[in-house]
Amino acid sequence: MPDSLTTTAPRRLNPVPHTRVTFHAGFWAERTRVNREVTIPTQFQRLEEEGFIEVLDVDLPPKPLVRPINEYGLSMQMFFDSDFGKWIEAASYSLATHPDPAIEAKIDFLVEKLDHAQLADGYLNSWFIRRDPEKRWTNLRDWHEMYSMGHLVEGAVAYFQATGKRRFLDVMIRCVDHIASRFGREPGKLRGYDAHEEIELALVKLFRATGEPRFLDLARYFIDERGTQDPHFFDEEARIHPGGKPFNFGTYEYSQSHRPVREQDQVVGHAVRAMYLYSAMADLAAEDGDTALKAALDKLWKHLTGRQLYVTGGMGPAVENEGFTRAFDLPNETAYAETCAAVSLVFWAHRMAAIDLDARYADHMELALHNGALSGVSLAGDRYFYENPLESHGQHRRWLWHYCPCCPTNLARLVASLGGYIASHDDENVAIHLYAASTIDFDVAGRALRLTQQTAYPWDGDIRITVGAPEPVPATLWLRIPGWCRKAAVTVNGESADVAGATRKGYCGINRRWEEGDEIRLALDMPVERLRAHPDVGMDADRVALRRGPVVYCVEETDNPAPPQHMRLLGEAAEVRDAPDLLGGVVTLAVPATIDQTADWRDTLYRPEPAETVRGTLTAIPYFAWANREPGAMQVWLRAGR
Numbered sequence: 001m002p003d004s005l006t007t008t009a010p011r012r013l014n015p016v017p018h019t020r021v022t023f024h025a026g027f028w029a030e031r032t033r034v035n036r037e038v039t040i041p042t043q044f045q046r047l048e049e050e051g052f053i054e055v056l057d058v059d060l061p062p063k064p065l066v067r068p069i070n071e072y073g074l075s076m077q078m079f080f081d082s083d084f085g086k087w088i089e090a091a092s093y094s095l096a097t098h099p100d101p102a103i104e105a106k107i108d109f110l111v112e113k114l115d116h117a118q119l120a121d122g123y124l125n126s127w128f129i130r131r132d133p134e135k136r137w138t139n140l141r142d143w144h145e146m147y148s149m150g151h152l153v154e155g156a157v158a159y160f161q162a163t164g165k166r167r168f169l170d171v172m173i174r175c176v177d178h179i180a181s182r183f184g185r186e187p188g189k190l191r192g193y194d195a196h197e198e199i200e201l202a203l204v205k206l207f208r209a210t211g212e213p214r215f216l217d218l219a220r221y222f223i224d225e226r227g228t229q230d231p232h233f234f235d236e237e238a239r240i241h242p243g244g245k246p247f248n249f250g251t252y253e254y255s256q257s258h259r260p261v262r263e264q265d266q267v268v269g270h271a272v273r274a275m276y277l278y279s280a281m282a283d284l285a286a287e288d289g290d291t292a293l294k295a296a297l298d299k300l301w302k303h304l305t306g307r308q309l310y311v312t313g314g315m316g317p318a319v320e321n322e323g324f325t326r327a328f329d330l331p332n333e334t335a336y337a338e339t340c341a342a343v344s345l346v347f348w349a350h351r352m353a354a355i356d357l358d359a360r361y362a363d364h365m366e367l368a369l370h371n372g373a374l375s376g377v378s379l380a381g382d383r384y385f386y387e388n389p390l391e392s393h394g395q396h397r398r399w400l401w402h403y404c405p406c407c408p409t410n411l412a413r414l415v416a417s418l419g420g421y422i423a424s425h426d427d428e429n430v431a432i433h434l435y436a437a438s439t440i441d442f443d444v445a446g447r448a449l450r451l452t453q454q455t456a457y458p459w460d461g462d463i464r465i466t467v468g469a470p471e472p473v474p475a476t477l478w479l480r481i482p483g484w485c486r487k488a489a490v491t492v493n494g495e496s497a498d499v500a501g502a503t504r505k506g507y508c509g510i511n512r513r514w515e516e517g518d519e520i521r522l523a524l525d526m527p528v529e530r531l532r533a534h535p536d537v538g539m540d541a542d543r544v545a546l547r548r549g550p551v552v553y554c555v556e557e558t559d560n561p562a563p564p565q566h567m568r569l570l571g572e573a574a575e576v577r578d579a580p581d582l583l584g585g586v587v588t589l590a591v592p593a594t595i596d597q598t599a600d601w602r603d604t605l606y607r608p609e610p611a612e613t614v615r616g617t618l619t620a621i622p623y624f625a626w627a628n629r630e631p632g633a634m635q636v637w638l639r640a641g642r
């Protein structure tokens with residue numbers, strides 16, 4: 001391939017919207033179907049059953065804070081509006097590709113209540129309107145007001161784009177204009193920002209949907225202002241309004257407001273907040289061509305992926321701050337690894353890929369998507385994990401609902417819009433980030449280009465892409481060569497391409513006039529790999545994790561002759577087995593192992609002699625599919641044989 005590819009590598013690519021992508025029978029078609037048919041409708045049912053919707057009845061006296069203790073529940077949360085926002089967003093993405101009058105009516109029902117609840121000045125937060133109107137905007141450190149509003153803005157944008165109905169969008173524009181009237185650097189305004197980031201990226205979405213620069217200006221203000229003041233804005237706020245809730249975690253690292261964002265170089269604090277902030281920073285870097293923001297994001301990215309990320313794409317080991325601790329602290333059984341954090345890594349990575357076509361971003365997007373995010377929902381689509389540990393003794397069970405149900409709707413909105421993550425383009429370039437049986441309809445400088453992927457990915461690395469083009473389309477097609485792949489081959493109409501020579505930052509570029517019937521074949525070698533962790537990850541010393549392609553595996557007790565902690569992998573090849581009837585259709589791995597015998601230990605806890613062993617076979621399943629059967633032990637990191 002000519003060297004000119006380097007200089008023509010794109011600076012900013014636009015994601016192809018999910019409405020232009022159709023999944024064909026395969027991995028993501030099944031997951032998007034379950035999301036649409038089960039997850040989204042049952043989430044609305046849960047919102048009803050668990051009393052969420054009544055919080056919007058702002059004319060009625062508020063319910064007591066502590067509700068009767070049920071299987072999940074304790075108290076009402078201040079940020080329930082965010083769950084309506086995320087559910088409406090998920091349902092809207094689904095409506096855009098699969099119209100459904102019943103779902104649309106439910107959204108309209110919620111919009112009616114939100115519109116009714118909104119105050120005359122535009123303020124909209126059902127908690128404060130109903131319970132404590134005097135306290136609004138007095139504790140941005142702990143009370144999530146703009147976080148909730150941001151999720152409603154994202155929902156409103158998605159609903160407008162799906163249906164063309166403006167009512168909810170107009171409600172949220174009034175709310176955002178209210179925020180702008182109260183926050184900023186002008187005299188008389190509060191020079192503050194919300195401790196839980198979210199409004200920033202929502203404002204960029206609102207700007208892109210409406211073209212109104214004032215929304216981008218407000219996003220820029222919130223991002224630029226964060227962590228700049230001495231004394232700290234939250235200290236001043238607490239001084240002016242004493243007696244609020246105790247400081248939730250006690251450090252400003254917790255909310256990434258400890259220093260200006262361009263000076264941050266380590267991922268710290270609450271993991272979801274961090275991912276939302278970095279996503280917004282990437283959006284702003286895209287809009288403004290802000291290289292200082294991009295440079296900060298690169299440092300943060302390096303710190304996350306080099307020091308703080310689980311092999312599953314999960315992050316944030318600690319329950320205390322729902323987030324990051326010291327470097328290399330990646331405990332397995334106690335991993336918090338909130339579903340929302342892996343979901344929002346997908347959001348951040350996707351935005352990074354849009355401003356810098358470097359495969360390390362899509363590599364991690366793919367990793368989080370197929371593992372640490374997807375593990376957050378059951379295969380049937382109606383039970384959830386908040387925490388995604390990498391080891392269990394069977395105590396972790398999926399729940400029907402949660403007193404803090406942020407994760408289910410977050411995952412639902414990601415899966416409902418998944419088509420929007422697989423490809424991007426500009427007038428001269430077309431990039432494929434994720435492989436999936438699908439059809440993608442591009443508009444390349446006004447010319448239609450349809451790429452149809454036929455593949456069993458992620459179970460198989462062979463991908464056949466056929467071109468549909470009513471007229472020839474000159475463009476460079478950038479195919480991601482995944483970081484996990486050591487050997488890739490590409491042919492175009494049967495002719496081999498020089499993959500090594502044509503690859504720039506992990507994408508193989510093929511420049512030609514694409515014509516109807518052109519065929520590209522991509523063969524990604526997908527052996528079973530035994531991954532080892534950096535020696536500083538003490539918890540994983542002398543252990544290996546099994547990975548094949550983008551899928552990380554785990555061992556569940558139910559498939560095996562012994563619990564995983566009794567088993568040790570032998571250094572022999574793994575067998576890859578198609579299991580169409582298991583867990584909705586997966587590929588399992590069978591690996592020779594030794595199995596510790598415990599019968600002769602009786603009441604002994606310690607002894608000089610190691611356990612007797614017998615030989616056997618260990619069966620591993622994809623991590624995302626764990627905890628869908630009877631309770632039992634599970635491990636991702638397995639004892640390595642010699």
Ligand SMILES: [Zn+2]
Nearest residue numbers: 338340406407
């Ligand atoms: Zn969550």
